[in-house]
Amino acid sequence: MNTYISAQQTFSEEKKAIRKTGVLIVNLGTPDSPSVPDVRKYLRQFLMDERVIDIPYVNRWLLINLIIAPFRAPKSAKIYKQLWRPDGSPLKIYGFSVKEKLQRVLGDDYIVELAMRYQSPSIESGLKALRKHTLSEIVVVPFFPQYASASTGSVYKEVMEVVKDWEVLPEIRFVNRFLDHPKFIEGFANLGKKYMAQREYDHFVFSYHGLPERQITKGDVTGNFCQFGTCCDKLDERNQHCYRAQCFETTRLLVKEMQIPEGKYTTCFQSRLGKNPWIKPYTDEVIPELTKKGVKNALAFSPAFVADCLETTIEVGEEYKEIFEKAGGQHWQLVESLNDSDIWIEALEDLITKPAV
Structure with a gap:
């Protein structure tokens, strides 16, 4: 009997020894530099994604290449220059720092690679680097707390496009979302509490990246549940994949963790593009209304982002x-965002090593 148990233990140890997991962490992306040509290149790749601007290809090509990229690139380049650090883009700097810290925490049984959905390092290059190893599994972690077709869904599609012709495909697991992960909530709440200890705030603004309403409607598989109103008052099986509902749920979890009273906070949406309706309320319209109600001191969060970038530092931090x-x-x-904080590394370790059941 003891011989049998010993043999089983040896087999388990040998199996563990040959099992290696690849981890691909993916953020949205950033231009290679704040120069106009590099910003234009980034905008073209980003906005030509059919999951980002979901209109017919010809219309999308004309809109991006003849209007948006030529006219927006010079303006965006000036903003990126404000954001840029001597050693590069904050998004990429934090990305590589997270990669290094996560590799140390996970140890030799894991190989961690960083990728950006748009520009470099690409998803293709990250997967190519992982392919060199004999992997039992690849875990893909899009850095988007809430699922949206234009972000997480686009990462899924690109990953599968890259690996579809591989002769040998290891098991591939995607992290769909993590808005309710305890360490994600605790991380943002702790950052908020730091500022709340320094000053009394009379209102709290939770600003999320916006999406066109049509994308939310298209994602409603019931065909009739989404009304852009009370349907987002709770997250359940009917709206579990709705980006807007997930954002409101994120706010509820953060408000509870920070013990913010009802009536003292607002969930809103930023970064809209074009004239078609985007999910509401709009952050830039909410802000003047708050001051009319007597709000003098506001603490703003951007919980759709895990690393500081143009949309957080510049848009929310300066323009708003x-x-x-x-x-x-x-x-x-x-x-500020979670960036490369210890609690964010702990959250990632959990997401990778303890998959949700």
Whole structure:
């Protein structure tokens, strides 16, 4: 009997020894530099994704290549220059730092690679690097807390496009979302509490990246549940994949963790593009309304992002601060993202090693 148990233990140890897991962490992307040509190249790749701008190809090509990229690139390049650090893009800097920290935490049984959905390092290059190893599994972690077709869904599609012709395919597991992961919530809440200990805030703004309403409607498999109203008041099996509902749920979890009273917070959406309706309320319209109600000190969160970038540092941190102050507000404070914090590394370790059942 003891011989049998010993043989089983030896087999398990040998199996463990040959099992290696690849980890591909993926963020949205960033231009290679803040120069106009590099920004234009980034915008073209990003906005030509059919999951980002979901209109017919010819219309999309004309819109991006003849209107948006030529005219928006010079303006965006100026903003990227404000954001850029001496050693590069913050999004990429934090990405490589997370990769290194996560590799140390996970150890030799894991191989971690960083990729960007758009530009470099590409998903293709990340998967190519992982393919060199004898892997039992690849875990893909899109850095988007809430699922959306234009972000997480696009990563899924690109990964499968790259691996579809591989002769040998290891098991591939995707992390779909992590808005309710305890360490994700705790991480943002702790950052918020740091500022709340320094000053009294009379309102809390939770600003998420927006999406066109048509993309939310297309994702409603019931065909009739999504009404852009009370349907987002709770997250259940009917709207579990709805980006807007997931954002409201993220706010509820953060508010509970920070013990923010009802009536003292707002969920809203930023970064809209074009004239078609996007999910509401719009952050830039919410802010003046808050000041009319007497709000003087506001603490702003961007919980759709895990690393500081143009949409957080510049849009929420500076542009919305200017709107707030011009409308009569006194103090606007952006809560930074999780970036490469220890609690974010702990959250990632959990997501990779303890898959949800």
